[in-house]
Amino acid sequence: MAERDLIRIVLPDAQPLPSPYAEADRRQAVDDLLAGNQFRPKDLIGPFALSLTVRDGRLGFDIRDAEDRPLHALVLALGPFRRLIKDYHLVVESHEKAVAEGGSEVRIQAIDMGRRGLHNEGATLLLERLAGRIELDFETARRLFTLVCALHQRI
Numbered sequence: 001m002a003e004r005d006l007i008r009i010v011l012p013d014a015q016p017l018p019s020p021y022a023e024a025d026r027r028q029a030v031d032d033l034l035a036g037n038q039f040r041p042k043d044l045i046g047p048f049a050l051s052l053t054v055r056d057g058r059l060g061f062d063i064r065d066a067e068d069r070p071l072h073a074l075v076l077a078l079g080p081f082r083r084l085i086k087d088y089h090l091v092v093e094s095h096e097k098a099v100a101e102g103g104s105e106v107r108i109q110a111i112d113m114g115r116r117g118l119h120n121e122g123a124t125l126l127l128e129r130l131a132g133r134i135e136l137d138f139e140t141a142r143r144l145f146t147l148v149c150a151l152h153q154r155i
Contacts, residue, residue: 005039008049021096029146038137054151084122088149091115
């Protein structure tokens with residue numbers, strides 16, 4: 001059975017994202033995270049509920065226990081992520097446009113490879129920024145990066 005340190009993900013409001021593709025991407029990231037993840041804040045024992053927010057150029061992690069009692073709050077500056085987030089949104093837009101225009105399978109696959117590359121880069125950066133504070137596996141970091149991008153679309 002897959003590890004599950006995170007048992008609940010809370011995102012600010014349930015307002016739909018600008019496109020069905022972005023909305024599906026966000027839903028899939030949450031579903032995948034809840035199906036299996038490694039999320040271990042230093043000196044805390046799970047399972048955990050995680051509330052993610054983007055506010056004033058900062059990414060907020062509100063970590064709670066299974067009964068929703070606050071355990072730890074962590075804030076990261078979004079500056080180091082901005083280029084990746086911008087590029088990610090451009091790639092998603094390109095993918096949507098290629099699909100809508102009936103683009104070739106090769107073109108759509110190339111765009112999707114670019115998106116995966118940005119996910120990997122974002123995950124690596126997230127792992128680096130959380131090192132010593134929260135232990136994550138790579139797949140959890142990838143999915144969290146997707147949620148960071150989704151939250152950043154709202155502001």
